[in-house]
Amino acid sequence: MSPQELTEQIFKKKSFLCVGLDVDIDRIPTYLLSEDDPIFEFNKAIIDATHKFCVAYKPNIAFYEANGVEGWQALEKTINYLHHEYPEIYTIADAKRGDIGNTSRMYAKTFLKDLGFDSVTVAPYMGKDSVEPFLEFENRQAILLALTSNEGAFDFQTQEIDGEELYKKVLKTSKTWENSERLMYVVGATKAEYLKEIREIIPENFILVPGVGAQGGKLEDVCKYGMTKNVGLLVNSSRKIIYASESSNFAEIAGAKAEVLQQQMAEELSKL
Numbered sequence: 001m002s003p004q005e006l007t008e009q010i011f012k013k014k015s016f017l018c019v020g021l022d023v024d025i026d027r028i029p030t031y032l033l034s035e036d037d038p039i040f041e042f043n044k045a046i047i048d049a050t051h052k053f054c055v056a057y058k059p060n061i062a063f064y065e066a067n068g069v070e071g072w073q074a075l076e077k078t079i080n081y082l083h084h085e086y087p088e089i090y091t092i093a094d095a096k097r098g099d100i101g102n103t104s105r106m107y108a109k110t111f112l113k114d115l116g117f118d119s120v121t122v123a124p125y126m127g128k129d130s131v132e133p134f135l136e137f138e139n140r141q142a143i144l145l146a147l148t149s150n151e152g153a154f155d156f157q158t159q160e161i162d163g164e165e166l167y168k169k170v171l172k173t174s175k176t177w178e179n180s181e182r183l184m185y186v187v188g189a190t191k192a193e194y195l196k197e198i199r200e201i202i203p204e205n206f207i208l209v210p211g212v213g214a215q216g217g218k219l220e221d222v223c224k225y226g227m228t229k230n231v232g233l234l235v236n237s238s239r240k241i242i243y244a245s246e247s248s249n250f251a252e253i254a255g256a257k258a259e260v261l262q263q264q265m266a267e268e269l270s271k272l
């Protein structure tokens with residue numbers, strides 16, 4: 001999907017919500033454990049109940065890899081289900097990959113070609129040749145970690161080198177790479193006030209913003225500092241939506257949580 005098509009979906013659905021599919025087998029309703037594929041059944045129920053209120057889903061690959069072959073199969077079934085039932089939905093493989101060029105090329109093939117995700121999250125630390133293989137696919141994007149939501153972001157990302165913070169160097173340098181128009185960036189909602197300066201460097205690119213909900217980030221602050229006239233934001237919430245209830249109507253309650261966020265987003269969009 002192109003960024004333009006994603007923007008059209010955002011205005012159509014009045015939502016820039018991304019629902020995180022971080023399925024922890026120890027947190028799903030126990031009655032699902034007797035199913036052949038409990039992870040997929042959980043995802044399917046969550047997707048059916050929330051798709052009207054969001055424009056994107058972001059399975060975090062760690063939660064699938066932690067369940068071995070069965071986890072990977074559940075991931076494949078989930079992405080196939082989304083492609084088949086809800087092709088208008090944008091998909092993000094939150095895998096945080098990046099390695100020497102020929103290895104990155106394999107990661108890119110896995111997520112962007114074989115599994116057919118629209119995008120994959122990528123760590124910038126190994127530089128240009130580790131990221132460019134992810135930018136070779138038409139209508140696919142790499143989402144580069146710029147300023148993450150966790151406390152450890154202050155260990156390196158905000159440290160100054162030659163008078164400039166490392167995350168700003170990541171933003172500026174990545175703009176010089178081949179096919180850089182296919183880049184999106186991650187900035188944590190817990191660091192929303194940084195978005196003002198970040199927007200001066202990347203005025204147009206989409207920013208994926210995790211950290212609203214369980215990590216305490218505020219949607220209003222994210223919009224205040226990061227929203228552009230074309231929106232340019234995907235705001236993710238995982239645990240607050242998918243684990244809102246452990247009862248048999250967990251999906252319905254997840255849908256209601258997603259709708260609350262969608263309504264707040266509609267309000268923010270009406271200010272544009």
Ligand SMILES: O=c1ccn([C@@H]2O[C@H](COP(=O)(O)O)[C@@H](O)[C@H]2O)c(=O)[nH]1
Binds near residue numbers: 186
């Ligand atoms: O800076 C980052 C980058 C990625 N994440 C991921 O987003 C979700 C957040 O989940 P919540 O339950 O809504 O807190 C999760 O998959 C993280 O690994 C992030 O939080 N911060």
